[in-house]
Amino acid sequence: DGGITQSPKYLFxxxxxxxxxxxxxxxxxxxxxxxxxxxxxxxxxxxxxxxxNDFQKGDIxxxxxxxxxxxxxFPLTVTSAQKNPTAFYLCASSPRRAxxxxxxxFGPGTRLTVL
Amino acid sequence: xxxxxxxxxxxxxxxxxNATMNCSYKTSINNLQWYRQNSGRGLVHLILIRSxxxxxxxxxxxxxLDTSKKSxxxxxxxxxxxxxxxxxxxVLNAGGTSYGKLTFGQGTILTVHP
Numbered sequence: 001d002g003g004i005t006q007s008p009k010y011l012f013x014x015x016x017x018x019x020x021x022x023x024x025x026x027x028x029x030x031x032x033x034x035x036x037x038x039x040x041x042x043x044x045x046x047x048x049x050x051x052x053n054d055f056q057k058g059d060i061x062x063x064x065x066x067x068x069x070x071x072x073x074f075p076l077t078v079t080s081a082q083k084n085p086t087a088f089y090l091c092a093s094s095p096r097r098a099x100x101x102x103x104x105x106f107g108p109g110t111r112l113t114v115l
Numbered sequence: 116x117x118x119x120x121x122x123x124x125x126x127x128x129x130x131x132x133n134a135t136m137n138c139s140y141k142t143s144i145n146n147l148q149w150y151r152q153n154s155g156r157g158l159v160h161l162i163l164i165r166s167x168x169x170x171x172x173x174x175x176x177x178x179x180l181d182t183s184k185k186s187x188x189x190x191x192x193x194x195x196x197x198x199x200x201x202x203x204x205x206v207l208n209a210g211g212t213s214y215g216k217l218t219f220g221q222g223t224i225l226t227v228h229p
Contacts, residue, residue, distance in 0.1 A: 106157035
């Protein structure tokens with residue numbers, strides 16, 4: 001899982017509550033990403049950030065929010081507006097070379113279950 | 116529609132056999148990457164092949180890229196039980212911008228029986 005940590009590993013929340021997932025990296029990578037994975041599916045991009053204090057919506061940003069106040073941290077908040085939040089959430093980072101995405105390094109994931 | 120679609124969805128083989136997984140995509144790409152995921156874990160990067168490359172090797176892994184057919188294949192030779200995992204391809208299309216996003220396929224579940 002490289003130098004990326006995600007916490008907690010398992011998270012249970014009641015419907016209607018906001019919840020924040022943590023992602024920290026010590027790889028000195030500029031770019032960071034949040035993905036959602038549903039059973040038997042590939043990864044879908046929620047948000048990404050190329051640099052501190054900047055982030056962009058991915059393909060399924062509705063109901064989620066992020067911040068990037070520090071290079072090593074990229075927390076994801078799952079809001080009550082997210083209609084189907086139960087999923088496996090993966091954070092990743094990547095060195096940013098010449099403006100292109102190279103290989104991504106993933107954290108171990110957080111499994112969120114909304115009851 | 117989604118890029119990076121893998122085939123087959125599931126593959127079951129005996130230890131020692133070779134495993135081949137295919138990936139197709141729809142638009143032009145900058146590079147194509149293969150990742151592995153053990154059950155319930157994060158993804159691990161295996162290999163990256165650029166759009167101007169046709170073949171790349173890494174240990175027991177061999178990746179080919181055919182941009183005319185918009186397809187790639189991942190070959191794992193002499194498979195081991197420890198190779199059991201899901202394998203994903205991901206394509207990068209920078210689209211003329213300074214930054215590109217990876218688009219992942221749905222993955223191939225590989226089971227290697229001892």
